[in-house]
Amino acid sequence: MSIDVQAVRRETRGVRNVTHLNNAGSSLMSRPVAETVVGHLRREEEIGGYEAAEEAADRLDDVYSSVARLIGAQANEIALAESGSRAWGAAVYSLPVEPGARLLIGRTEYSGNVIALRQLARRHGLQIVVVRDDPHGQVDVEHLQRELERGNVAMVALTHVPMANGLVNPATQVGRLCRAAGVLFVLDACQSVGQMPLDVEALGCDVLAGTGRKFLRGPRGTAFLYVRASVLEQLEPVMLDGHSAVPSGANGLEIRGDARRFESWETSVAGRLGLGRAVDYALALGLDAVQERVARLAELLRNALSALPAVTVHDGGVIRSGIVTFSVRGSDAGTVRAKLADHRINVSVAPLPSSEVNAVLAGKPCAAPTVVRASVHYYNTEAEIQRLVHLLR
Numbered sequence: 001m002s003i004d005v006q007a008v009r010r011e012t013r014g015v016r017n018v019t020h021l022n023n024a025g026s027s028l029m030s031r032p033v034a035e036t037v038v039g040h041l042r043r044e045e046e047i048g049g050y051e052a053a054e055e056a057a058d059r060l061d062d063v064y065s066s067v068a069r070l071i072g073a074q075a076n077e078i079a080l081a082e083s084g085s086r087a088w089g090a091a092v093y094s095l096p097v098e099p100g101a102r103l104l105i106g107r108t109e110y111s112g113n114v115i116a117l118r119q120l121a122r123r124h125g126l127q128i129v130v131v132r133d134d135p136h137g138q139v140d141v142e143h144l145q146r147e148l149e150r151g152n153v154a155m156v157a158l159t160h161v162p163m164a165n166g167l168v169n170p171a172t173q174v175g176r177l178c179r180a181a182g183v184l185f186v187l188d189a190c191q192s193v194g195q196m197p198l199d200v201e202a203l204g205c206d207v208l209a210g211t212g213r214k215f216l217r218g219p220r221g222t223a224f225l226y227v228r229a230s231v232l233e234q235l236e237p238v239m240l241d242g243h244s245a246v247p248s249g250a251n252g253l254e255i256r257g258d259a260r261r262f263e264s265w266e267t268s269v270a271g272r273l274g275l276g277r278a279v280d281y282a283l284a285l286g287l288d289a290v291q292e293r294v295a296r297l298a299e300l301l302r303n304a305l306s307a308l309p310a311v312t313v314h315d316g317g318v319i320r321s322g323i324v325t326f327s328v329r330g331s332d333a334g335t336v337r338a339k340l341a342d343h344r345i346n347v348s349v350a351p352l353p354s355s356e357v358n359a360v361l362a363g364k365p366c367a368a369p370t371v372v373r374a375s376v377h378y379y380n381t382e383a384e385i386q387r388l389v390h391l392l393r
């Protein structure tokens, strides 16, 4: 079924104010999501925070089932967190590693992840190996295969949809290789979740992190972590509290057996309920329909931009996402963004992801923004895209 664009726009108040093409930054929340968050805050105001949480206990529990359904997992494999980076790091920092082990990453790995891996590498004497890109700019699976064959790999980390360059990495192929090699596969799905169907079985990942505010259209400060049940026991969280473990015996501890071992006790209940509502909203629309519309709008934008003589589109990949990156001859990315903001068009700026990874690995600050990033969602319209192109022209 295709998406009823007018209906979803009626449920998205922000579209009356702005042309929002910064969905890879943070999408416009739908009204049901905003009402869920605000509604819970009101209950906290009216009856008390703990009491409101108790009242919402069943709905809170449903959030785990919803997230699990979204990615083809079981509810006990889901933890909730306050950011994609925290979710990803909760699992990755817990990985048991031996000095000298190798961490394989793609060239488009999210730069924040690479910072974390550098810390782990420094702390435990690990080696970060960057797998080459193929001619399309995606992770080169043949090179990955060769690196896996060399052995001593503690983990493969891949960013499914990089933050800026339009492509979707071939995660399923990577998952297949990791499974065959018996190596843990960590997938950063922060930019893919909410804009395309995800299935952890098909992807073959052991760990997957997603954030709420981007294509899922959840509230800020929300995220989730998936950890495959069969690897949960191998990953002892680096931090515990009374929610994740209980004392046992003289000096012992019993750590929870489910993925909630990675959570902290205190959290924004309103945020979590809002995340659950956003997941249900996406599921009701259907992720196939979402992907179809997002891909079509993004391709429309790429084609229109490519026809402008002063504009260069930078996107690579065989399969493309809703993220479109470009530069305008004679204007830096920040100026383009500011000029579009004057017309209430929201875009963002970014360095190309591979330049970020290179900078982090070279021990330099992350590269300066060089491209404009316009990221579309299903509630955007063809007319909004034409407006952007018209202004650029």
Ligand SMILES: Cc1ncc(COP(=O)(O)O)c(C=O)c1O
Pocket (backbone or CB within 6 Å): 082, 083, 084, 085, 086, 110, 112, 159, 161, 162, 163, 188, 190, 191, 211, 212, 223
């Ligand atoms: C690909 C990717 N991974 C991870 C993150 C981090 O997510 P969060 O900001 O929720 O920590 C981002 C944020 O931009 C991202 O683009």
